[in-house]
Amino acid sequence: MNAKLELRNLSKSFPRGKADPIHVVGDFSLHIKNLEFLAVLGPSGCGKSTLLRLIDGLLPADHGHILMDGRDITNVTGGEGRGMVFQSFDLFPWRSTLKNVEFGLEAQGVARAEREDIARHYINLVGLSGFEASYPHELSGGMQQRVGFARALAIKPEVLLMDEPFGALDVQTRDILQNELLDIWEKEQKTVLFVTHSIEEAIYLADRIAVISPRPAKVDHMIEVPFERPRHEAIKSDPKFLEMRQEIWQILKSGVQV
Template sequence: MGPSGCGKSTFLEIVAGLIKPTSGSVFIDGRQIKGPDRNRGIVFQGYALFPWRSVIGNIAYGLEEKGVPVKEREKICRKYISLVGLSGFENHYPFQLSGGMKQRVAIARALAYDPDILLMDEPFASLDAQTREILQGEILNIWDKTRKTVIFVTHNIEEAVFLADRIAIMSARPGIIRKIVDVPLGRPRFEEHRTAQELMSLRQEVGKLVREEASKNAI
């Protein structure tokens, strides 16, 4: 988390290998990141679906690039389509889907080629509140089934506390990690944890840190 312009997305894109850091380097399990690789999958706020590909075509993209044979590709795609709850929409095009459905496709697409790490750049920011809550629940489910490391950028304090094990709060100019707080809540998590009393003080602490950084930014 962090104020706008602190470099959250930039950091995520560096981890994805889409941009090179001006200085320094990023390592994952001891291996330096030198460019994009299918061991990391990214989900963007703007969905970034290929409008000329159907749902299944979009999800198949990474598998195609990986060289997975057609039959197996289709099998894997169907598995992830059902994981994100879009069975029956295989042949729809993105323009025929709602925002929440598009983001489900984007998540399935990033999972389909089985990366170790899932990078999510404010994936739910442009969705309405109800859809956002549903998808947050889905992400928890998906995590339960896939157990992937997820790096999740968000503006939303409640979302951060509900989803994360650790929350890193960034400060702007320079964009550095101000503090990392642990979320003292096990898994699996359920809807009632959203408003759980024991997390109240944590929400307040995180909220205070983020607001401080944001107001610094404003000056």
């Protein structure tokens, strides 16, 4: 199968001194199609965030391979076609919106005038024109997350990795940003791997949903989302949507031991 991103038998453990290591990701395999929006859904602590950090090169894999367009990028840091959006925003508090968005371009050695033009384009795309000189503490949580979007998009990644980007936001802001994300995704034509703990969010946003087992993380179920695009909030009250939500909840509940 041709895949934009392919994970082959990926494994990751963390040492615990004299105790046995914690096996977080175990023999994990997954194919993500080009321009697909794939959601990763699983119980808290199952290894979803660790998985994204392995893909982004922020953590080294113990075993297995990560391939992009067939090219092995396992343990390769510095982007290599990937952009990351974090739940905690992770903005530099001493840098303005413009300078935060420029950061990845600056690290790549892009000339000042060019990176400023690119940063302004993406600031405008996420609806933050007029806030270029603002610092993170002057922005709401939703606005800070928009800066995170713009920063990730500015390096023009082929694959956008999103680690529960709306998890720290209130319900109203989260719903607004879900719709804005879909708009941006359709305009930018990116492959997206989106980690979430929200069943409703996964169904609303994704083409497919990978339901992950409790750790060590493995793909437990792959689910096709049947709703056409563009998506509208009305589908959240569709009987098929509610039935699908309940089915996924039963899958998650059956895999969790209290």
